[in-house]
Amino acid sequence: MTKFLTILGAAACLSLAAPAAAQERGAVRHDFDATQVQGDARILVFRPRIRVGEQSTGGMFEPRADWTELARDNLGNALDAYQVRYGSTLVEAPEAFGEDARIVEDYMALFSTVAESIVSYQFFPGNRLETKKADNRNEVFDWTLGPGVKDLPGAENADYALFVNTEDHYGSTGRKVLQVFAAMGGVSVTSGRHAGFAALVDLETGNILWVNADMQMGGDVREVDGAQRRVEQLFEDFPLVPAAAAGE
Amino acid sequence: MRKFGLLIAAALLIAPGSAMAHRLIDANEAVTVARSDLAVVPQIEWNRISQRPGSNAERWTLDGELLNDVLFFGEVASGDTLFREVNRRETPLPQFASDMLLVDLPDFVESSLRIAKGASTFTTTSVEPTQFLGQGGVRFEFETLGSDDLRRKGIAVATIIDGELFMMLYEAPSLYFFDRNRADFEQLVASAHLG
Numbered sequence A: 001m002t003k004f005l006t007i008l009g010a011a012a013c014l015s016l017a018a019p020a021a022a023q024e025r026g027a028v029r030h031d032f033d034a035t036q037v038q039g040d041a042r043i044l045v046f047r048p049r050i051r052v053g054e055q056s057t058g059g060m061f062e063p064r065a066d067w068t069e070l071a072r073d074n075l076g077n078a079l080d081a082y083q084v085r086y087g088s089t090l091v092e093a094p095e096a097f098g099e100d101a102r103i104v105e106d107y108m109a110l111f112s113t114v115a116e117s118i119v120s121y122q123f124f125p126g127n128r129l130e131t132k133k134a135d136n137r138n139e140v141f142d143w144t145l146g147p148g149v150k151d152l153p154g155a156e157n158a159d160y161a162l163f164v165n166t167e168d169h170y171g172s173t174g175r176k177v178l179q180v181f182a183a184m185g186g187v188s189v190t191s192g193r194h195a196g197f198a199a200l201v202d203l204e205t206g207n208i209l210w211v212n213a214d215m216q217m218g219g220d221v222r223e224v225d226g227a228q229r230r231v232e233q234l235f236e237d238f239p240l241v242p243a244a245a246a247g248e
Numbered sequence B: 001m002r003k004f005g006l007l008i009a010a011a012l013l014i015a016p017g018s019a020m021a022h023r024l025i026d027a028n029e030a031v032t033v034a035r036s037d038l039a040v041v042p043q044i045e046w047n048r049i050s051q052r053p054g055s056n057a058e059r060w061t062l063d064g065e066l067l068n069d070v071l072f073f074g075e076v077a078s079g080d081t082l083f084r085e086v087n088r089r090e091t092p093l094p095q096f097a098s099d100m101l102l103v104d105l106p107d108f109v110e111s112s113l114r115i116a117k118g119a120s121t122f123t124t125t126s127v128e129p130t131q132f133l134g135q136g137g138v139r140f141e142f143e144t145l146g147s148d149d150l151r152r153k154g155i156a157v158a159t160i161i162d163g164e165l166f167m168m169l170y171e172a173p174s175l176y177f178f179d180r181n182r183a184d185f186e187q188l189v190a191s192a193h194l195g
Helices: A002-022 A065-089 A098-123 A147-151 A173-184 A224-234 A243-247 B002-014 B102-116 B177-191
Strands: A026-028 A043-045 A049-055 A061-063 A090-092 A160-171 A193-202 A208-214 B023-025 B038-040 B046-048 B057-061 B069-076 B121-132 B135-145 B151-161 B164-173
Touching: A026 A098, A043 A065, A049 A065, A065 A090, A065 A160, A065 A224, A065 A243, A098 A160, A098 A193, A098 A208, A160 A173, A160 A224, A193 A224, A208 A224, B038 B069, B102 B121, B102 B135, B102 B151, B102 B164, B121 B151, B151 B177, B164 B177
Parallel strands: A043 A090, A043 A160, A049 A160
Antiparallel strands: A026 A208, A049 A061, A160 A193, A193 A208, B023 B046, B046 B057, B057 B069, B069 B164, B121 B135, B135 B151, B151 B164
């Protein structure tokens, strides 16, 4: 059995090493000109979708309300600090009720699924979809939420929308034990999932202009410092110049 | 120890790095699908996902199966399942039976999709007779809510020939994606023939 696991582990290391090293984490739409978002542009910021819970030994997600509450406070404060840095360009989306709230929730879910698809089928070059490669096989980034984003509450007064989603599954004790056993066999079993997605969306077309997406982001969102690290990672290479720097 | 070994093996199977390259399906060329005589002539380029969803199945997409999922099933015989088993012991997939009637197919597809794709709700919104592959068939539309909290719509067109099931199915998020490529799916259905 041990010998079998060792062979399995060695094979796994060989098959996983190359794509993992080549994974991308951020992208900008091929025809996006970042100067468009400077100056008078208005970016609507939606309240982030935050989920925190435990990952069972078998990998199932079990939500934890207390951790989610902590993460919501910590990430909220870290995001507020970021928002101040960018000045009046970032506008908080209006509180939504009824049908409007449902539309926001639906787009948050769609954004999350599109971001996951970007990670799977764009950011792993070896797994990239052929139709996403275009003729030159490079430099093309074409993903969208569709022009229906115009219906989002507040969209009529803004040019762009900023979506942020985080989902953290912290490994249970059983999962961590499995990870140790797997490592002994040379196999990499992830304990936990720490997905973070942030994107700037064109409110006219729904096109994703800039995105950061990673299924294993850093920073423990249950801690103040960790949440700050997470937000820094989410906004890495954000195309907007901070208000202070722009005024210099 | 054995349980851990199995879990490790399962982890390997789902690791993204283990996937092989996906194939480009050219436009305007006839192609047979799902290891069967079922053939279609697409008018736009598609991607064929390298991992087969089932032994008699094939998956095409434009942006990933979560955003546009076209499934072909060909020559599904009695005792076959539509998809690979997810958890044979606890949630076994229903098996096709050659004596099924066309009207039985929506329920069969619903049970299969709930298990294979993890749809938490599934509502059949219409069922009507149609012509498919030159035979009498059934067309039905449905709505699902996935484990990712995303509402999706779907269409399936199916027929049974000599006790074997042939079916094409399209599912995509209700927001934008379903409507964007509905006509492309209908074009695939219209082009379908037995090669």
